[in-house]
Amino acid sequence: xxxxxxxxxxxxxxxxxxxQLCRQSWRQLYAFVYQKVQNREEAEDVxxxxxxxxxxxxxxxxxxxxxxxxxxxALNLIRDRWRKTRGIRRLTPEVEVFPTSDPTxxxxxxxxxxxxxxxxxxxxxxxxxxxxxxGLSTAETARRMGRTEAAVRTLQYRAVQxxxxxxx
Amino acid sequence: xTERQSPELELDRFIDDLNREEQPEPPSSPEMAGLFRTxxxxxxxxxxxxxxxxxxxxxxxxxxRKWLLRWGALxxxxxxxxxxxxxxxxxxxxxxxxxxxxxxxxxARATRxxxxxxxxxxxxxxxxxxxxxxxxxxxxxxxxxxxxKERAYRTVYTGELKWQLRIGERLVVPLPAVRDRxxxxxxxxxxxxxxxxxxxxxxxxxxxxGREAAVIEVTPPGEEAYRIWMDQESRLPIKLALxxxxxxxxxxxxxxxxxxxxxxxxxxxxxxxxxxxxxxxLGQVVFTEAEAEAVAGFAPRVAGHLPRNxxxxxxxxxxxxxxxxxxxALATSPFAPAQQNVVGTAAGGPVEQVGYxxxxxxxxxxxxxxxxxxxxxxxxxxxLAPDLTMTPEAEAFFQRPEVTVPVSPDDELGRxxxxxxxGHETWRLDPVLTAMExxxxxxxxxxxxxxxxxxxxESTEHLAVVSLDRGPVQRVYLRRLLRQNPTGIWTIVGxxxx
Numbered sequence: 001x002x003x004x005x006x007x008x009x010x011x012x013x014x015x016x017x018x019x020q021l022c023r024q025s026w027r028q029l030y031a032f033v034y035q036k037v038q039n040r041e042e043a044e045d046v047x048x049x050x051x052x053x054x055x056x057x058x059x060x061x062x063x064x065x066x067x068x069x070x071x072x073x074a075l076n077l078i079r080d081r082w083r084k085t086r087g088i089r090r091l092t093p094e095v096e097v098f099p100t101s102d103p104t105x106x107x108x109x110x111x112x113x114x115x116x117x118x119x120x121x122x123x124x125x126x127x128x129x130x131x132x133x134x135g136l137s138t139a140e141t142a143r144r145m146g147r148t149e150a151a152v153r154t155l156q157y158r159a160v161q162x163x164x165x166x167x168x
Numbered sequence: 169x170t171e172r173q174s175p176e177l178e179l180d181r182f183i184d185d186l187n188r189e190e191q192p193e194p195p196s197s198p199e200m201a202g203l204f205r206t207x208x209x210x211x212x213x214x215x216x217x218x219x220x221x222x223x224x225x226x227x228x229x230x231x232x233r234k235w236l237l238r239w240g241a242l243x244x245x246x247x248x249x250x251x252x253x254x255x256x257x258x259x260x261x262x263x264x265x266x267x268x269x270x271x272x273x274x275x276a277r278a279t280r281x282x283x284x285x286x287x288x289x290x291x292x293x294x295x296x297x298x299x300x301x302x303x304x305x306x307x308x309x310x311x312x313x314x315x316x317k318e319r320a321y322r323t324v325y326t327g328e329l330k331w332q333l334r335i336g337e338r339l340v341v342p343l344p345a346v347r348d349r350x351x352x353x354x355x356x357x358x359x360x361x362x363x364x365x366x367x368x369x370x371x372x373x374x375x376x377x378g379r380e381a382a383v384i385e386v387t388p389p390g391e392e393a394y395r396i397w398m399d400q401e402s403r404l405p406i407k408l409a410l411x412x413x414x415x416x417x418x419x420x421x422x423x424x425x426x427x428x429x430x431x432x433x434x435x436x437x438x439x440x441x442x443x444x445x446x447x448x449x450l451g452q453v454v455f456t457e458a459e460a461e462a463v464a465g466f467a468p469r470v471a472g473h474l475p476r477n478x479x480x481x482x483x484x485x486x487x488x489x490x491x492x493x494x495x496x497a498l499a500t501s502p503f504a505p506a507q508q509n510v511v512g513t514a515a516g517g518p519v520e521q522v523g524y525x526x527x528x529x530x531x532x533x534x535x536x537x538x539x540x541x542x543x544x545x546x547x548x549x550x551x552l553a554p555d556l557t558m559t560p561e562a563e564a565f566f567q568r569p570e571v572t573v574p575v576s577p578d579d580e581l582g583r584x585x586x587x588x589x590x591g592h593e594t595w596r597l598d599p600v601l602t603a604m605e606x607x608x609x610x611x612x613x614x615x616x617x618x619x620x621x622x623x624x625x626e627s628t629e630h631l632a633v634v635s636l637d638r639g640p641v642q643r644v645y646l647r648r649l650l651r652q653n654p655t656g657i658w659t660i661v662g663x664x665x666x
Contacts, residue, residue: 022228030219038208040189040217047219048227111288111419113209115301132210135187138180153176157203160179164206 007066011058021066022051029070036078046081050074116166124159131156179203189217213290215618267370267382267398268363274403275360280309282429283422285353289598290417302654303423306353309431313354317654323348326436333443340439341446348655351591352408352420360405362386363396371395376407377423402427416601418594454480466533468496471551492545494552495536503529512558514549521562524631528553538630569645569662573606576659578650585650585657596657599623599632603644606660607636613663615639632658641665 006024009017026047033050034043050073057069117125123145130141131152141156142149173181178196182204185192195201288301306315316322322333325347332341352359368386374397375381381397392411399406407421439445454460461467463480468487471494475487484497505520505527512519515530525538526549537549546566550556558566576584588596595601600621607613615621620637630652634644643664648656 019228023224026224026227030223031216034216035212037191038211039186039191040219042191043217044219044223045191048230051227052230110212110290110417111286111301111421113213114288114290117210128210131183131187132207133214135214137184137187153180156183157176157179160203160206160210163210164202167206167209 007058010055018055025067025070026051028067029074032071033074033078036075042081046074046077049077053077112167116163119166120159120162123155124162127152127156128159128163175200175203179207183207186211218617268360268368268384268386270403271384271396271398271405272357272360272364275356275405278356278402278404278427280428280431281356282307282426282431283353284424285315285350286419286421286423287350288419288421289600290419304350304353306350307429307431307435308354309436312436313348314435315348315350315353322435324436329438331438333440338443339446340443348589350420351410351594352405352422356405359396359408362388363405373400376421379406381406399425413595413601416595416598416604418598454478460485464498466496466498469530469533469535469552471548489548492548493538494548495538497534497536499529499532499534503534511562512556514553514556516555519556519558521558521565524566528556569643569664571665572662573660575649575661581650581657581659588657589655597654599646599658600634602646602658602660603634606644607639607641613639613641615641 006017006021010021029050030043030047033046034040037043037046050070053073054066054069057073117128120128126145127141130136130144131138136144138149138152142152145152147155178200182192182195186207192204195204283306285304285306286301287304302317304315304317307313312324312326314322314324320335322335324331324333330342333339334341348354363384363386366386366388368384370382371385372383373380374383376397376399380400382400384396384398385393386396387393394411395407395409396405397407398404402425404425404427406425407419409417409419434440454463457468457470460478460480463482464485465482466485468478468480468485470487471489475489475494477486477488479486483500484495487494487496503517505518509520509522510518511521514528514535517529520527524545525536526545527534527536529535530553535549535552537545537552546556546558546563575581584593584596587593595605600623604615604621607615615636616639619639622635622637623632630648632646634646636642636644641663644660645662646658647661649659650656
């Protein structure tokens, strides 16, 4: 729990308070961002950028609950990043790379994801477990499954497609 | 110009990037964007990667420096937009208060319903038991209710009486008339009113089993926030997620909820036709072998010394030796264990092992020893049948816990059980949570962050062995000492150091 007095001191320019505020809150924010982006590199970048923006705004918006402020700014940053990449990688003006829904909505109900996994055929479930949940390389997955790497790529593509169908 | 690649290869590279914890390339098509989202959703089942070494210092340096340099600068347009959203999300509005209030009103009206209820336990990591679930059918009619598990057990409560039907055995077992605590399932109003009573806010919308639902975050004073989902159409609460603790998330969800469903009054019939009552079959506490023989009709074999407790009924004697229970019964049918469960011989016949339970025939008695895995259990069995032999694998299985944890007195366990019955500390119903709570309370045993915890396959409804993949403790042993059913709390009885 962040003390209001600490936020107020930070908003008034107390350097020590700023440091304490960061130390007390960054782990929670990092976990929140990581859940959205699912990789360390991006999670660290977004977390740092969020603090820079929020600390600048504190003198005016210090009365807003601090964790809520962090999360909302972080979400906006993630959305901004996705929008920018969409512009760069758009293939033609007609092709919309991202659907109109919020790109951070991918953090689906974990229960549903786990249940959906159980609905897949055994080999598709296995490739997802090895490649995505255990984080093995394609080569290692191929070795464990007794298939070629190309066959693993095809199988994993079908498995993710099937999972997407189930989840949607 | 980006080099075109096959969709399979693009997805493969995306997965590789995430596995390396690096920011991935953006997708090349809407189809691929959908697949990327799916991969991220699957990855959310994993434990999060910790930030790189020195991240905190880099963050403090960067944030502190920027803050000083830009102090007093005008806010960027993007931030203004962000803060508008913040204000919209965080500031109280009558409309938002109405969400929870509307839910409470709808729940107060829903006094009769049938539901399919899912309890799910999600643990961080990729262990085989990272996800567990239980599905119950629930019928509620005012103050009375019934719930059924796997078409095998039906528990019924009428306000005055409570019993369990064991459907396969056609048996009625009376229970103490205490209401069960199944969050959300048996009383919609209670959870909805709790949400109204405490600070709460609308944080978004999601689909829950095909229904549009509003997600409300509730923060009881002094407690962690939890979430409750309200069905947009019926305004009823349909899902409840407790705060995550020790990497474990427990969620209660109505997969199906039928308000005003017709409830068959026969559900509340105490003894349905064809059922017999078990109330007079619970046995009698005896103190000596002679008393046991008088009740049971046979002289039980005592394993060296008298047990701490002995309960006898016609044809059967139970003896409690510390962590183990010996059951002896007059054999009424041939002893025919499943071949794959035979692990040795005793008294000239086979010995069967099922979990932490050994069973064999000795003369006209069927003998069973059940207890925590350990030398004491096998020692007890050998005192009853000195010629008992087992395979090396089975011997290894029964190695005793290296460290025995003293068990609380019965009255203390009773107090804890009563607390759980009232809905407090419900983690005691889960052996993994109980083990983690115990280990976390002991600085010398505390597991490291990200530890993978598994409930061992040999666990039964009475006994559980919880394994940890790292840290100072390798295995934790638990027992259900008071009630051997899903409502019974687990108690730590021992552990093995790594």
